[in-house]
Amino acid sequence: MSDLHTELKKSIIEQLNLEDMEVNEIENDEPLFGDGLGLDSIDALELIVLMEKDYGIKLSDPQQGKEVFNSINTMADFIEKNRTR
Amino acid sequence: MNRLYVNGISSISPQSEDILETGNLREYQSNIIPALKHDYKSMIQPMMLRRMSNAVKMGLFCSKKTLLDAQLDMPDAIMVGTGQGCLQDTEKFMEAMLTAEEGLLSPTSFIQSTHNTVGGQIALDLKCTAYNMTYTQNSVSFESALLDALLQARTESGTQNILVGGVDEVSPAFTGFQELDGQLKKEPVKNTDLLWSKTPGSIFSETASFFMLGSQETENSYAELVDVEIINTAEIQNIGERTERFLQTKNLTSSAIDIVILGNNGDSRYDPFYHELQEKLFAETLQLAYKHLVGENNSVSAYAFWIASKILKENKIPDFIKLNDLNCSKPRRILIYNQYLGKNHGLILLQKL
Structure with missing residues (x-):
């Protein structure tokens, strides 16, 4: 697991107040929404803010968000390719 | 109704x-x-x-x-x-x-x-x-x-x-x-x-x-809510009269109230509203307080309502909530009076089933 994967998991746990969750409990390929981690639409907004604040990435296309936020792996891939900070 | x-x-x-x-x-x-x-x-x-x-x-x-x-x-x-x-x-x-x-x-x-x-x-x-x-x-x-x-x-x-x-x-x-x-x-x-x-x-x-x-009484019922009155502005000298007027709408006088629960909060500027009722209208009535238990906030009169409901069902009145030495073994009616900073006065009347 890369540093970025761990960093992302820590940020998600903190930002979304997943109080009882540990970094090693989130699988890299586990779906973040629906049956996986069970995040919802408000969490999606938080993730958009997180991407812009921490990595300088602005997501404007909702369809793109659906793919990017599929799992930790897809988020990390997208960040690696598009980060400005 | x-x-x-x-x-x-x-x-x-x-x-x-x-x-x-x-x-x-x-x-x-x-x-x-x-x-x-x-x-x-x-x-x-x-x-x-x-x-x-x-x-x-x-x-x-x-x-x-x-x-x-x-x-x-x-x-x-x-x-x-x-x-x-x-x-x-x-x-x-x-x-x-x-x-x-x-x-x-x-x-x-x-x-x-x-x-x-x-x-x-x-x-x-x-x-x-x-x-x-x-x-x-x-x-x-x-x-x-x-x-x-x-x-x-x-x-x-x-x-x-x-x-x-x-x-x-x-x-x-x-x-x-x-x-x-x-x-x-x-x-x-x-x-x-x-x-x-x-x-x-x-x-x-x-x-x-x-x-x-x-709208239906049940085996678990605590009390009946009789009425509520909100008075946005009142002076200390007429709070007794305003309270009496509220009771009159229910064909009651102060003597029909067995317990009055007051919102005294230790604020020397506004506790005189409560003292006015304690010393005059309800001088012969058991007086209770609750803000020394839970402090002040904008909806704390709901806590007084909770106390009143419990008392009317269970008839238990501990000494540490009493403001005077009177007793009441079987209260029938409880009046709650609260105000904050001398404004927004609330009167709530509950009665036993």
Whole structure:
């Protein structure tokens, strides 16, 4: 697991107040929404803010968000390719 | 006209819920007192709980316990009184605005900061799509919610079971700001010494008290809610007359009141409103106080309603809530009087079944 994967998991746990969750409990390929981690639409907004604040990435296309936020792996891939900070 | 019975109750405060039975009075040294923590996870899903401030947790937890107490699954209406609403998320959001220099902000605390978040989260959790109203009317927020319940009962709207509650929370900075305009005492005062304090201001706390008001009496009923009156402005010298006038609308006089529960909060500027009733109209009536238990907040009269409901059902009146030496073994009628900063006076009348 890369540093970025761990960093992302820590940020998600903190930002979304997943109080009882540990970094090693989130699988890299586990779906973040629906049956996986069970995040919802408000969490999606938080993730958009997180991407812009921490990595300088602005997501404007909702369809793109659906793919990017599929799992930790897809988020990390997208960040690696598009980060400005 | 339908009558309204108190068929279920629950309360969260800085004191335990069995305080009247056990006499286990907790003492606090701070002028801002948090509510006791409860096992919220036992009734609220963790994924919902993670975003909730204390007011929402307390309000939802109490609502579910009230439904259990009343043996009901679903209310026909939800009415919440909260003077300051979700203060913690408001503070969080405003702090984030400052830190981010009004740039990109996290949406959750903004979404959760509105006053009607408590009522909304109760509805979401219960999947209740019925009438849902939040009243924010300073210290008569809870009385306003009660008044709505009474009006709905009187208009034969078909509303059978109404969930009514009062909830307010404290937040680290915003509650402390109330010291600047003299609402919060400048010197530390122990809650158990509050009633004898001779300085301006009071101590603040967070409380939630919820009730199931039903049009039918049940085996679990605590009392009957007779009426509510809100008086926005009154002078000390005419508060007795205004109270008598309220009682007259029910064809009652002060002698028909067995217990009066007063909102004395140790604020030397405004406690004279209570002293006026203590020394004149209700001089021969058992007088009780409660803010030395739970402090002050904009919906704390709901806690007095909770005490009154318990007393009318269980006839237990511990000495530590008495303001005078009188006794009353079988109270029939209890009048609650509260005001804040000399304004927004609330009168609530309950009677035994």
